[in-house]
Amino acid sequence: MKIIVPMAGMGKRMRPHTLTIPKPLIPIAGKPIVHRLVEDIAKVVKEPVAEVGFVINRSFGEQVEKSLKEVAKTIGAQGKIFYQDDPLGTAHALYCAKEMLDGNVIVAYADTLFKAEFTLDKEQDGIIWVHQVEDPSAFGVVKVNEQKVITGFVEKPETYVSDLAIIGIYYFKDGAFLQRELQYLIDNNVKNSGEFQITNALDNMKNKGVRFVPGQVDEWLDCGNKDATVYTNQRYLEYIKNDLIHPDTAGMENSAIIPPVYIGKNVKITNSVIGPYVSIGDDTKIKNSRIRNSIVQTNTVVDNANLENSMLGNYVTLKLSSSDFSIGDYNSVVENMHE
CATH class of the missing domain: 3.90.550.10 (Spore Coat Polysaccharide Biosynthesis Protein SpsA; Chain A)
Structure with a gap:
């Protein structure tokens, strides 16, 4: 074949x-x-x-x-x-x-x-x-x-x-x-x-x-498109929820995971709630954030964000309070929280 x-x-x-x-x-x-x-x-x-x-x-x-x-x-x-x-x-x-x-x-x-x-x-x-x-x-x-x-x-x-x-x-x-x-x-x-x-x-x-x-x-x-891909990610997480791998290398500090969630290697999650229906790629760092029904790819930094129905690419830096994003690779979006 x-x-x-x-x-x-x-x-x-x-x-x-x-x-x-x-x-x-x-x-x-x-x-x-x-x-x-x-x-x-x-x-x-x-x-x-x-x-x-x-x-x-x-x-x-x-x-x-x-x-x-x-x-x-x-x-x-x-x-x-x-x-x-x-x-x-x-x-x-x-x-x-x-x-x-x-x-x-x-x-x-x-x-x-x-x-x-x-x-x-x-x-x-x-x-x-x-x-x-x-x-x-x-x-x-x-x-x-x-x-x-x-x-x-x-x-x-x-x-x-x-x-x-x-x-x-x-x-x-x-x-x-x-x-x-x-x-x-x-x-x-x-x-x-x-x-x-x-x-x-x-x-x-x-x-x-x-x-x-x-x-x-x-x-x-x-x-x-973005919305369809996020939905497909949700459905696959539901299909394979019994086989999901949550690597021991993922660092968790004062955080909660609501399954089904996929977490890649060397992910660091601090003061955050992740899930349900979230995929996080390798070497990503998430801090002070709430993420639902989203795809976050590799080597990305998410800080102080509220994400839902979102896609973040590779090597993204996101420091912004919002709920619906579609951000490609190698982008930085930073909000001055003191203004």
């Missing part, structure tokens, strides 16, 4: 947090989004994964590439890096990893997480994971017949055709078949709204006899 993770987008809706790192490396309950995604897929596959291919923008840099290869190693797989330098659509991103398209392949776009309890049925020609949504007009959707076989794909339907939104995770029994259809789109410049779309390749495969069935997930979690 192979996994391909297209993740070359610049994550503009998540700025300022994506000015220094790509969105899939933002932590959720102590692990990057893409790490959570790869782990969750490996759990439902229930067999060894040989390779994980990451399609990135070349500008992400060597350190990001190293981090992604380490993510692959955590599930016993080899990590491979591919580049998509021009944002030409979902099909084009996948085509950039064409050398991995043979045999059993799972494709998972790295802006979504999911929770599900099932085992992958490798005998199916193809599986497209979906989730029922209230407003299908914002998504690509699938149409299904009475036998629960997919009969069509519609991108952002203006009139109702289905409420089963494609969440961006696919299984292909024959990756080489998909590679040929992607090649056809590229060679013949077949685009929708100026981009090469994976739904066009899926439609061509269906018309040639490939039988696609929908896969259902229990929960579909978005990481598209």
Whole structure:
């Protein structure tokens, strides 16, 4: 089994947090989004994964590439890096990893997480994971017949055709078949709204006899903006609360923890109340503060702050009384408390 993770987008809706790192490396309950995604897929596959291919923008840099290869190693797989330098659509991103398209392949776009309890049925020609949504007009959707076989794909339907939104995770029994259809789109410049779309390749495969069935997930979690990411962090803390690690290296002085909370290594917490639903990265110092439902990343200083529904990046200094923040890496916000 192979996994391909297209993740070359610049994550503009998540700025300022994506000015220094790509969105899939933002932590959720102590692990990057893409790490959570790869782990969750490996759990439902229930067999060894040989390779994980990451399609990135070349500008992400060597350190990001190293981090992604380490993510692959955590599930016993080899990590491979591919580049998509021009944002030409979902099909084009996948085509950039064409050398991995043979045999059993799972494709998972790295802006979504999911929770599900099932085992992958490798005998199916193809599986497209979906989730029922209230407003299908914002998504690509699938149409299904009475036998629960997919009969069509519609991108952002203006009139109702289905409420089963494609969440961006696919299984292909024959990756080489998909590679040929992607090649056809590229060679013949077949685009929708100026981009090469994976739904066009899926439609061509269906018309040639490939039988696609929908896969259902229990929960579909978005990481598209700050509020959604904070909520996803909350849900993951709830999922893994029995497995949370509270390192002994965390220094606690006159403070209280309200679980579930993730606390990284070498964290110092003084005269503060943390939780519920808070993730704190390594080497962060928190003093005289109250933090709820928030993500605080590494090497950050928080002093005399009241935070809720907030995200603080890496190397942030925050000394300010407020309740809702989204502060990117390497920023300092300091309030003169004597004025």
